[in-house]
Amino acid sequence: MQPTFLPWIGYFDLIDQVDTFVFFDDVQLTRRSWQVRNRILSNGNEALISLPIVKSPQSTKIYEAQLLIDDTWINKFINTLNHSYAKAPYKNDILDILSVDTLKKHENLADMNIEIIEQITRLLNLDVTFKRSKDIPSAGFRSDKLHNICQHLRCDTYVSPPGSKEYLEQDGVFDNSNITLKYNEHTPIAYPQTGTKEFIPYMSVIDLIANVGYQNSLDYIRGAR
Numbered sequence: 001m002q003p004t005f006l007p008w009i010g011y012f013d014l015i016d017q018v019d020t021f022v023f024f025d026d027v028q029l030t031r032r033s034w035q036v037r038n039r040i041l042s043n044g045n046e047a048l049i050s051l052p053i054v055k056s057p058q059s060t061k062i063y064e065a066q067l068l069i070d071d072t073w074i075n076k077f078i079n080t081l082n083h084s085y086a087k088a089p090y091k092n093d094i095l096d097i098l099s100v101d102t103l104k105k106h107e108n109l110a111d112m113n114i115e116i117i118e119q120i121t122r123l124l125n126l127d128v129t130f131k132r133s134k135d136i137p138s139a140g141f142r143s144d145k146l147h148n149i150c151q152h153l154r155c156d157t158y159v160s161p162p163g164s165k166e167y168l169e170q171d172g173v174f175d176n177s178n179i180t181l182k183y184n185e186h187t188p189i190a191y192p193q194t195g196t197k198e199f200i201p202y203m204s205v206i207d208l209i210a211n212v213g214y215q216n217s218l219d220y221i222r223g224a225r
Contacts, residue, residue: 002035003117
């Protein structure tokens with residue numbers, strides 16, 4: 001999976017099902033993608049929070065993208081979280097990770113996203129090995145590239161998000177392979193959300209954590225599998 005900014009719950013469901021999770025960071029960065037923004041709840045409504053990145057060529061890969069280091073957006077971001085989750089019972093659980101120091105620490109987009117994902121994974125007590133595709137020899141395009149990564153890591157099973165299903169089956173690379181292809185289907189189940197009467201799904205995982213805490217979050221993640 002690409003290193004998403006504050007991923008949704010299904011991202012961690014996939015992490016929970018594998019021994020090795022590869023951050024797919026040596027592919028082209030898509031502007032206005034989940035690598036630079038995600039959804040939270042603010043005043044009971046869905047809101048987007050975004051990262052500012054330095055202007056770069058269209059061909060820039062995810063691992064090459066640089067963050068705009070500016071105290072203004074960092075302070076605004078922290079204030080937004082404080083305001084949005086002011087009444088959430090576990091607000092401090094997310095603010096401990098998304099601190100000013102953490103956000104100032106990185107100039108590189110992928111490095112920051114990956115560090116946050118790895119921290120949340122540890123706090124959820126998930127046991128997994130992380131790797132980055134930029135560090136793995138993997139020639140080819142689309143399914144060929146994914147298959148080559150799996151071969152390099154000597155995998156017997158590849159777990160894919162459902163969004164890749166169309167091109168994976170179209171390419172057919174895994175059809176004649178000794179690597180089993182599986183899809184991770186995740187439909188969120190309702191959890192208590194502060195400030196809204198009706199459950200709003202597909203928020204960033206920090207919405208779940210702020211409302212139920214780390215210790216209870218894994219039950220919701222696994223319960224929707």
